[in-house]
Amino acid sequence: MSQTQQQPQYPPFQPQQPQRAARNGLGTAALILGIIGALSGLIPIMFWLAGILGVIALILGLSGRGRAKRGEATNKGVALAGALLGLVSLGLSVFGAYTTFKAVDDAVDEINKSVSDTGAKGTDKAGKDDKGSGAKDEAPAKGKALDAGDSVIYDDDLTITVSNAVTWNPSEYAAGHTKGNHAYKVTVTVENKTKAKFDSTLLTAEARAGKDGVDAEQIFDDKVGTGFSGSILPGKKATVVYGFDAPADAKNLTVEVSPSFEYDATHWDLKL
Template structure:
């Protein structure tokens, strides 16, 4: 896939204070969780993110295509059986997902989806992201609360690494283009749509975004990888 042409807190200088406060707040949350010994955890064993397959289910086809579909149905059945065996083994996704796929945290009651990235262009002279040797990319994040209580979206942390060497891709904060950086609270059965962005070295051929959920300290991370 070709490089998308056109962002670390390489944000605007003016809101840098907010970005710093945001990072300090996250660090404070993590420190509190450690001091409490995981008392806020939803489960003792944590939650392993699984791939959401519900959206990929398709309706049955018409009888007119039965003859052509018979062979394909057998192959699909074999694939479904294999998928079921893999799910039973507890290794459905291994916490790794393709861009656009949804990570499901059953115990927490949370679904997380990451969209294809788009280039984030500097728009003000003081915008520091997307400088020489870097391109800033923004992702749309959808949090869906499948639980019975409101979910605190600010108990989530995203970070990214670029290329085979896993070089840090600093997170970008831009109030004008990305908002105030808060995921907010999500009511039961509702969704929250937000944007995150990272400054990526131009020579990187991939970017892996890691999602961490802090309310269940033992829950595992979910990873999405985009190939440039």
């Protein structure tokens, strides 16, 4: 009997498929753009560039991470780093925008304040001239005081008038009066011709007496020296009487009125 020799069986040959190259471009691009965006965000004025690059880096980083999860890319960590740097760039962009706009607003406010502070008119207004007209006089020379009864009109039309100094005898309960000195009453009138109410509590009045400019102490006696209170509505006016103590030999009283820190102070030279 003959035996049949069995031939060994081999699995069918399968051709080896070529390995696909890793698609790491998105993750690498995200990392580069994220780094540039974060560096740009360190400069507040470059907030716009940091914001744009941050958005792109975030999108590319998340897309690259998705590729890595599907096995199409091998740089999962790089893509994640790019996405995180994109978030950092966006945060720096928001902070830079806030800082830049705030700096611009502050600069504009300072310019407006400077213009307001230097724009006070030195125009004085006499009650009436020799012909009885109510025309405004020319502005007094710089460094010179106004006369009694004259008015100063500021740029916003706030008008302040100081009357002549009038002698009076303070009561025995008056504060600020020294025996042997003369007491004078000065009336200050504020007319609010602006479009907004004026906080009159900020107004201050001080005085100096004589050629040596000795401080004239303010006298408080009943309603004299109480100062303004509350606000003055547009189109309204308010009047307050101040009292000042001056040496007996003083020939003049220089009164300085400051409406508030937003206005320049104005001086009146009152003859005693």
